[in-house]
Amino acid sequence: xxxxxRARVGSSWLLLAVLSVLTVLSACGGSAxxxxxxxxxxxxxxxxxxxxxxxxxxxxxxxxxxxxxxxxVARVTDxxxxxxxxxxxxxxxxxxxxTLWSERPAYFQLLFAIDRIEATxxxxxxxxxxxxxxxxxxxxMEALAAAGEHGLLELVMASHAGMTTVEFEEVVREWISTAxxxxxxxxxxxxxxxxxxEVLEYLRFNGFKxxxxxxxxxxxxxxxxxxxxxxxxxxxxxxxxxxxxxVRDGEPVLVRLPEIDFxxxxxxxxxxxxxxxxxxxIAAFGNSDGDFQMLEWTTAGSGPRFGMIVHHDDAKREWAxxxxxxxxKLHRGLDEAAKRGWVVVSMKRDWKFIFxxxxx
Amino acid sequence: xxxxxRARVGSSWLLLAVLSVLTVLSACGGSAxxxxxxxxxxxxxxxxxxxxxxxxxxxxxxxxxxxxxxxxVARVTDxxxxxxxxxxxxxxxxxxxxTLWSERPAYFQLLFAIDRIEATxxxxxxxxxxxxxxxxxxxxMEALAAAGEHGLLELVMASHAGMTTVEFEEVVREWISTAxxxxxxxxxxxxxxxxxxEVLEYLRFNGFKxxxxxxxxxxxxxxxxxxxxxxxxxxxxxxxxxxxxxVRDGEPVLVRLPEIDFxxxxxxxxxxxxxxxxxxxIAAFGNSDGDFQMLEWTTAGSGPRFGMIVHHDDAKREWAxxxxxxxxKLHRGLDEAAKRGWVVVSMKRDWKFIFxxxxx
Numbered sequence: 001x002x003x004x005x006r007a008r009v010g011s012s013w014l015l016l017a018v019l020s021v022l023t024v025l026s027a028c029g030g031s032a033x034x035x036x037x038x039x040x041x042x043x044x045x046x047x048x049x050x051x052x053x054x055x056x057x058x059x060x061x062x063x064x065x066x067x068x069x070x071x072x073v074a075r076v077t078d079x080x081x082x083x084x085x086x087x088x089x090x091x092x093x094x095x096x097x098x099t100l101w102s103e104r105p106a107y108f109q110l111l112f113a114i115d116r117i118e119a120t121x122x123x124x125x126x127x128x129x130x131x132x133x134x135x136x137x138x139x140x141m142e143a144l145a146a147a148g149e150h151g152l153l154e155l156v157m158a159s160h161a162g163m164t165t166v167e168f169e170e171v172v173r174e175w176i177s178t179a180x181x182x183x184x185x186x187x188x189x190x191x192x193x194x195x196x197x198e199v200l201e202y203l204r205f206n207g208f209k210x211x212x213x214x215x216x217x218x219x220x221x222x223x224x225x226x227x228x229x230x231x232x233x234x235x236x237x238x239x240x241x242x243x244x245x246x247v248r249d250g251e252p253v254l255v256r257l258p259e260i261d262f263x264x265x266x267x268x269x270x271x272x273x274x275x276x277x278x279x280x281x282i283a284a285f286g287n288s289d290g291d292f293q294m295l296e297w298t299t300a301g302s303g304p305r306f307g308m309i310v311h312h313d314d315a316k317r318e319w320a321x322x323x324x325x326x327x328x329k330l331h332r333g334l335d336e337a338a339k340r341g342w343v344v345v346s347m348k349r350d351w352k353f354i355f356x357x358x359x360x
Numbered sequence: 361x362x363x364x365x366r367a368r369v370g371s372s373w374l375l376l377a378v379l380s381v382l383t384v385l386s387a388c389g390g391s392a393x394x395x396x397x398x399x400x401x402x403x404x405x406x407x408x409x410x411x412x413x414x415x416x417x418x419x420x421x422x423x424x425x426x427x428x429x430x431x432x433v434a435r436v437t438d439x440x441x442x443x444x445x446x447x448x449x450x451x452x453x454x455x456x457x458x459t460l461w462s463e464r465p466a467y468f469q470l471l472f473a474i475d476r477i478e479a480t481x482x483x484x485x486x487x488x489x490x491x492x493x494x495x496x497x498x499x500x501m502e503a504l505a506a507a508g509e510h511g512l513l514e515l516v517m518a519s520h521a522g523m524t525t526v527e528f529e530e531v532v533r534e535w536i537s538t539a540x541x542x543x544x545x546x547x548x549x550x551x552x553x554x555x556x557x558e559v560l561e562y563l564r565f566n567g568f569k570x571x572x573x574x575x576x577x578x579x580x581x582x583x584x585x586x587x588x589x590x591x592x593x594x595x596x597x598x599x600x601x602x603x604x605x606x607v608r609d610g611e612p613v614l615v616r617l618p619e620i621d622f623x624x625x626x627x628x629x630x631x632x633x634x635x636x637x638x639x640x641x642i643a644a645f646g647n648s649d650g651d652f653q654m655l656e657w658t659t660a661g662s663g664p665r666f667g668m669i670v671h672h673d674d675a676k677r678e679w680a681x682x683x684x685x686x687x688x689k690l691h692r693g694l695d696e697a698a699k700r701g702w703v704v705v706s707m708k709r710d711w712k713f714i715f716x717x718x719x720x
Contacts (some may be wrong), residue, residue: 088592165634209594222638232448233638234569235594243634245653247628252657254634261635267605274525274603274614275621276636278582293605297459297612 019275056202058352059195065350068343070308076282082223083304087207091281093273093294094200096214096221096238097288098328099310100229101182104319107327108188110152112175116159132157136253160217161241161258168256172223186357189228193302194356196310199285208283213273214238215265215290219256230286236296237276239264265290271295281308288328295333295342307342309333315347318356394636416562418712419555425710429559430705432666434652436642437566443664447567451641453633453654454560456574456581458647458688459670460589461552462541464679467687468548469580470512472535474659476519484518493518520577521601521618527655528616532583546717556632556670558639559645568643573633574598575625575650579616597636599624625650648688655693655702667702669693674708676717 060066076085097103098136117127117136127133132151135144144151161170181191200210212221212231218238225231240261243254264272270293273281283306284291284298295307312328313320322330345351353359366694420426436445457463465546477487477496487493492511495504504511520528539548572581572591578598585591595598600621624632630653633641643666644651644658655667673680682690697704705711711718 088586091594211594218635218638226448234451234571234636236638240635243631245630245657247656252630252653252660254630254657269615270605270612273602274596275578275600278578278596296607297605297614298610323631 008151016232055196055248056205057198059198061350061352063311063350065343065345068128069202069306069308072283072304073202073206074350076304080307081104085282087302089279090203090206091211091277091279092203092208092283093213093237093277093281093285093298094196095213095286095288095294096216099193099285099291100196100200101188102211102318104321105183107216108181108191109216110156111182112172112179112220113159114156115175115179116171117155120159157241157258159258160220165243165254166257167218168219169223172220176224189224190357191355192228193310193351194353194358195351195357196285197229200231204230204284209235210269211235211237211273211277211281213264213269213284213294214349215263215268217241218264237264237272239268241352269294273297284308286333288330289332290329292333296340299340299342307340308345309337309342311344311347313346314351314354316348317354318347413550414520416565417555417558419558421710423710425703425705429666429668432643432664433562433566434609436664440605445642445663449464449565449639449642450563450568451571451637451639452557452563452568453571453573453597453637453641453645453658454647455648455654456572458672459554459574459645459651460554460560461548462678463688464681465543465691467576468541468551469576470516471542472539472580473515473519473531475535475539476531477515480519517601517618521616523616525603525614525616526580528579529583532580536584542544549584550717552588552714553670553711554713554718556590557716560591561658563643564590569595571595571597571633571637572626573629573642573644575623575628577601578624595631597624599628627653629654635658644668645670647672648690649692652712654694654708656700659700660701665701666682667697667700667704668699669702670705671707673706674714675712676708677714678707 004199013188020078031072034225035085056070060069063277075081075083076090078084094100097107097109101108112138119132120135121127121133124133127137132147132155133143135138135151136149149155175189178187180187184191203210210229210231212225212229212235214237216238218236218240221238222233222236223309225236226233242257242259242261244257246253262272262275264287268290273294280301281298282301282304284295285308286292286295287310291309295309299305301306311322311330311334312318313322321328322334333342336342349353413414416430417426420429435441435443436450438444452587454460456471457467461468467650474496477493481487481493481497484493489498492504492507492515493674495507496502496515502559507514523531536548539549541551544551565568570589572585572589572592572595574581574597576598578596578600581598582593582596586593592661600674602617602621604617606613606615620637622628622632626649641658642661642664645654645668646652646653647670653670655669659665659667669690671682671690671694673682681688682694691700692705696702707714
C-alpha cells in the first residue's frame with residue numbers, strides 16, 4: 001500500500017507540473033513559495049482566539065488596512081452611529097480560493113479531482129485508454145495539455161459526479177483530513193490565512209453573519225467549512241452540479257449528475273448571493289477579478305459598505321501573482337480599487353503571519 | 361381612483377371564480393369558509409409570545425399530536441438523551457402554502473399575480489388584445505380557461521419578471537401590506553396559522569434553525585417572511601426564475617428574466633434543501649403530497665426524525681380538502697403517514713385557534 005501510495009504521489013507531481021505550466025499558471029504568474037519564516041512576535045493561541053475582543057486582529061500589522069476594518073465595524077455596530085446597521089443585515093461574504101486559503105500551484109479542488117482520478121482508477125479500467133484520464137494516470141503532460149479545458153471538465157465530472165451526495169461528502173471528508181499540499185507538505189486546512197480567520201471571528205463577534213461565496217464547488221467546501229472557518233453548510237454558496245432525487249430500495253438518495261447547475265463566479269457571484277442569501281451584503285472580501293462583481297454589487301448598496309481585496313504580493317511567505325496570472329488574476333480590481341473605495345490588503349505589508357502554523 | 365380600485369376587485373373576483381372552478385380547485389376539493397368562531401378560552405398575546413417557554417404551544421389542544429412535538433423536542437435537546445442532537449444540526453423545514461398560511465381559494469401568489477396584471481395594465485396596452493391578459497382584464501372565464509397552464513405561466517412571468525430584484529421586492533412589500541384576501545377580507549399576513557407560528561417559535565427557542573422550503577416563489581416570500589414568521593431571507597428556499605447581472609449607467613442591478621430557474625416542489629424539495637441548506641433537516645412540516653419527498657428525505661436520515669402533515673379538515677374555520685383537491689392535494693401522504701411514523705395534524709381536532717385574530 002505504501003508503495004502504491006508513493007507512486008500516486010509521483011504521478012500527481014508530474015501532473016501538477018503540467019497543469020501549473022500549461023493550463024493553470026501563466027508564464028509570468030507564479031513565483032515559487034519558500035518555507036514561511038516567522039516574522040516578529042507570534043501571538044499565542046489564546047490571543048488569536050480572542051481576536052474578536054478588545055485586541056482584535058492580532059495577526060494584522062497596525063496600519064491603515066487594519067484600521068479600515070476596525071473603523072467600518074465600529075461605524076455599523078455603534079447604536080449611536082448614523083451608519084448603524086441592525087444585526088440581521090450585517091451580512092459579510094468571503095471568496096474562498098485565494099481569499100481564505102491558498103490557491104497554488106492549482107486550485108485545491110483540482111488537486112482533489114486529480115487525487116480522486118488516481119484513487120478510483122482501479123474501478124475504471126477504461127481510463128487506461130481514454131483521455132484525459134490516461135494522461136493523468138501516466139503523468140503524460142502533452143496529452144493532458146491537448147485535452148484542454150474540455151478535458152479538465154471531464155476530470156472534474158468524473159471525480160465529482162456519479163455518486164450520492166452522502167458518498168461524495170464522505171470522500172471529501174476523507175481527502176481533506178488526509179491529503180497534503182504537494183509543495184508545502186501540509187494538510188490543506190493548515191493553508192488557510194490566519195489574518196482572515198481573525199476577520200471572520202471578529203465580524204461574527206460583532207454580530208455579522210459570515211458567508212462563503214466561492215467559484216469552487218459548494219459540496220467540496222461544505223463538509224469542512226464549519227470546522228475550519230466556523231461557517232456552517234447553509235452559509236456556503238458556490239458552484240454546483242445538478243442532483244437528482246431517487247428512491248433506491250425504499251431509501252431516498254440524491255445522486256450527483258455530470259451536469260453543471262450553477263457557476264458562482266464573476267457575474268454569477270451577485271446572482272448566487274441573491275439566490276442563496278436574498279439580501280445584499282454590507283461587506284465583501286475577495287482576491288481576484290472573479291470577485292469584482294461581488295464587490296461591486298456589495299458596495300453599490302446604500303449606507304455603509306466595505307470591500308476588500310487580498311493582494312498576493314508575498315513571494316517569500318506565500319506566492320506573488322496578480323495581473324498576468326491565470327489563477328486568481330487581479331487586474332481590473334487593482335486598477336479600480338482606489339476610486340471605488342475598496343481596501344487592498346498587501347499580504348507582505350499588512351500581515352504579520354500568513355498561515356496558522358507560523359510562529360506557534 | 362376608488363372606483364377603478366373597486367372595478368379591479370370586481371374583475372379579480374370573476375377571475376378567482378374561473379381559477380377556482382376550472383384550474384385550481386377540483387370539483388370535490390374545496391368547501392366554503394365560514395367566518396371563524398373562537399372556540400374555548402383565548403390565550404392572551406403575552407401567553408402566545410411565551411410559546412417557547414414553560415407552556416409551549418398554547419393554541420394546540422393537549423393531546424397526542426401536541427405531545428408528539430413536545431416529546432421530539434425533548435428527545436433531541438436533552439444532553440442526557442441518547443438521541444441528543446447538537447444545536448447546529450437542529451434544522452427544521454416548513455412548507456409555506458397550506459402549512460404556514462392558507463392557500464384558498466387559490467395560492468396567494470397567484471392572487472398577487474392577478475392583482476399585478478390589473479395594476480400594470482395601463483403600461484401594457486397590448487394586453488387588451490392578448491390572451492390570457494385580455495381574459496384577466498375582462499374577467500372572461502372561458503377565455504382564461506382556454507389559455508390553460510401555459511396561460512397561467514404567462515401571467516406569472518408577466519407579473520414577476522422584467523424588472524430588477526429591488527423593484528420586485530418593493531412591489532411585493534406594497535402588496536403584502538395593502539392587499540386583502542377576497543373572501544376573508546383580511547390582509548394576507550393575518551391568514552397565517554397561529555399554532556404553526558407557535559411551533560416555529562418553540563423550535564427556535566429550543567435551538568432549532570427554521571427554514572421555509574416552498575413551491576412558491578422565493579422572492580415572493582423573502583420580503584415579509586422575517587416579519588411574519590421570524591424567518592430571515594437567507595432561510596427561505598423556494599422556486600425561482602433566473603436573474604441576470606447588469607451594470608446600468610454604472611449602477612449594478614439584477615434583472616428578473618422570464619425563465620424558470622428552479623421548481624422547489626415534490627422531488628425538487630429535497631434537491632432544494634440540499635442545494636440551499638446543505639444538510640438534512642431533522643424535522644419537516646408540510647400539508648400536501650408536494651411535501652411528500654421532503655418528509656421522506658428528512659425522516660429517512662439516521663437518528664431522531666420528525667415528520668408532520670397539516671390536514672385541512674376544518675370547513676367551518678378554514679377549508680376542508682385533501683385527496684381530490686388540485687390545490688394542496690393530500691392523498692399519498694394520508695395513506696402512508698402511519699407506516700412512516702409521520703404525525704397528521706387534524707386542524708379541527710388539534711388546533712384551538714387557527715388564525716392569530718381569533719379570540720383576541
